Amino acid sequence: MIARRRFLALAVATVAAHRLATAQTRGKVWRLGYLALAPLTDPPSPERSAFVAALREAGYAAGDNLVVEYRSAESDRERLPFLADELVKAKVDVIVVPSVDPARAALDATNSVPIVMLGVADPVVFGLVANLARPGANLTGSSWRSVDIIGKRFQLLREVLPRARRVAHLWNPDTMAAAVLPAVQDAARRNGFALEEVSITNVGDLQRGLEAVERRRPDALHVTLDVRLAAYRQLIAQAALDWRVPSVANYKGFVDAGGLMSYAADLAALYRRGAAYVDRILRGAHPADLPIEQPDKFVLALNVGTARAIGLAIPRSVLLRADEVVR
Secondary structure, eight states: OHHHHHHHHHHHHHHHHHHHHHHHHHHOOEEEEEEESSOOOSSOOHHHHHHHHHHHHTTOOBTTTEEEEEEEOTTOGGGHHHHHHHHHHTTOSEEEESSHHHHHHHHHHOSSSOEEEEEESOTTTTTSOSOSSOOOSSEEEEEOOOSTTHHHHHHHHHHHOTTOOEEEEEEOTTTSOTTHHHHHHHHHHHTTOEEEEEEOOSHHHHHHHHHHHHHHOOSEEEEOOOHHHHTTHHHHHHHHHHHTOOEEESOHHHHHTTOSEEEEEOHHHHHHHHHHHHHHHHTTOOGGGSOOBOOSOEEEEEEHHHHHHTTOOOOHHHHHHOSEEEO
């Protein structure tokens, strides 16, 4: 009888403690830090909108039980450490980061505040964590897997352009891991392309780089967009359109801007997953115990209006596989 009474008392205490914790969680105003390298647009990008919407669906609304401390380095990487320190001093409960450089800055600033990645490219390749299954630190979230699908984009170029030989590759060496360029070179070689590299780190490089591509007149353009080059996607896509050169990139927004093709993970879906990580952490989970997720959906986007403008007939086999078609 005594043992039964102790059991019942323990059960009642456990339920009461759970109810108290739930009530405290619901009544708390959480502080979320959002650290970005690129400028924050107004209205927000589709990806950031997806993240905010998913937070709202999970029960977190700005102006109600959530305060979001936005910090943007306005494309100046040297500002990131100072902004990360600001967020730590503001005592945010979680810091979310949409790219590699902010993730590094946040890791350098704190080993205690949880950090959630919103589709950050290859955290192992870029040296953020040693293991996806067991991050082991205060950082977790979702990975964009940008390196290991490079070959797929070159395969698509080969299907669309069976006679092409020369491909210009636009990329930013300042923000790409050492493994990225060899992966691009290998993918080009395996698909029978001669690769011509054009590095772009700022807007001055962009003008010089585009002029260099125009002089070389390649058969196609492969663009590895980082957060900085993504801001120039309209200019790059328009240049390729003016040259009548087919283009492919690693971000669907490039196709919306007039590029021919993109093949990449569904970035908006990864941002939504980021909101789920935030929710789990605010409910008591530890980042070190949350495996980093990899995308399970990849999107092939085609701009058939651009194809018509440059006089290119996209093979039916490619059209049928397209997940999104821009007309």
